Amino acid sequence: MNSFIESIESYGIEIFGWSWPIIWNLVKIVAIVLPIMGLVAYSTLYERKLIGWMHVRLGPNRVGPLGIFQPIADALKLLSKEIVIPSNANSGLYLLAPVMTIMPSLAAWAVIPFGPQVILADINAGVLFLLAITSLEVYGVILAGWASNSKYAFLAAMRASAQMVSYELAIGFALVVVLMVSGSLSFIDIVITQQEGYFANLGLNLLSWNWLPLLPILVVYFISGVAETNRHPFDVVEGESEIVAGHMVEYSGMAYAIFFLAEYANMILISVLASIMFFGGWDAPFSQLSFIPGWIWLGIKTFGFFTLFIWFRASFPRYRYDQIMRLGWKVFIPVTLVWLVLVAFWIKSPFSIWG
Known part of the structure; x- marks a missing residue:
């Protein structure tokens, strides 16, 4: 390649x-x-x-x-279908909101590596770029709720802003732990770091990836990613039984479809990031399988995480809004902070598994 x-x-x-x-x-x-x-x-x-x-x-x-x-x-x-703009809506912001929602979802792929050299923009602060660009998406949701001039849409936008900001903190702390063990803000370096160590030398690449020593962080990251994308069981932003379609209630046609495109693009992005940061990216699980192209391995891992999103939707009831906030602020953020300190001591101890 x-x-x-x-x-x-x-x-x-x-x-x-x-x-x-x-x-x-x-x-x-x-x-x-x-x-x-x-x-x-x-x-x-x-x-x-x-x-x-x-x-x-x-x-x-x-x-x-x-x-x-x-x-x-x-x-x-x-x-x-016709894109119907409500008579009392702010038409400019109303049409800008879907664009602001999907653009960060696509721009984030600029720093996602599909192989050692297969990347659009190989910058040494890829993680920082991704965090910055994806945090802009919440503004599209807020604009959609406010510009629609609808109480249902505005309530959903307020829910979305609180929920997305809350779980961005948990995701950010989870990424900091990965950065500490990798020593780099580059996604390529994060993958290369997982290809080193005792198990990698034995050909058991699967056991040298970050998922094993950072398992609690992986769980926090993925569940926070589900909440960040407003997917079930964290979909109170567009809870049909409470606020109809949430911030999208006044949208129709392709403007309505763009919100869904952004949601699924974010699901795939969260899945790819989990594969890169915790499951070795394009690295094969066993050295004997290295003849298979790396982008295929990355696709298989991403497909597995994406399936988990759907499995969650089919299995769990929707949480109440206060339960979602409690989980983010009182469980995930404290867990990531404690694990961050433990990993810092682990790295500096004689028992460190990271070089």
Whole structure:
């Protein structure tokens, strides 16, 4: 993969000269964004099929063989619908809100590595960039609630802002623990650090990844990620039984669909980050399997975490809002702070497993 990319770059410089870096970056952006949008579309079908299987029913099976064209039909339906702007809404902010929701979800992929050299922007502070860019998404939700001039939407926006800020703290502290053991803000360095150690030398890469020594942090990170994306059982932001569709209640057509695209893009992003920070990214679980391309391993791990999102939805009842806040502030944040101190002492002790 690396040699293939290097050959493309060398030929590109010869053909396009000084303009090649701009063209190459645009090509990489398209190569990342288009597959993500395709994954987002078909992840909705996978969710409906999997939940149907869990509920002992078929799920979508009318549009195409086994329902494989259902996402395309849904997209065409939403494209053909009118975007109705409420008469008392702030039309500019109303239309800006979906864009502000999905743009951070896509921009964050700029620093996600799919291999040792397969990354759009290899910056040495990738984790910091990701935290900064993803924290902007809450503003899109708040704008949607406020600009709609609807009590239901505004209440949902207030819930969303409190919930997302609360669980961002837990995710941030979890990332700090990973940064401490890795000694770098670069996602590539975080993966490379997990490829070293006693078990990695034995070919048991699976046991050298961060999930084993940082298991409580992994649990806190993933559950906080579920809450951060407003997914079930933390979906009080759009709780149908209380506030209809939440901050999206006044939206229709593609403006409505963009919120869902952002939600599923964030689910995939949280899953990829869990794979990179705790499960070795593109690293094979055993050295004998290293002949399989790294992007396939990253995809398998991401698929597993994404399935957990859906499993949660099919298994757990929705929490009350006060329970969600209590879990974030009184359980997750104290756990991450205590574990942060313990890991700091562990790193400095003679029993440290990190070099």
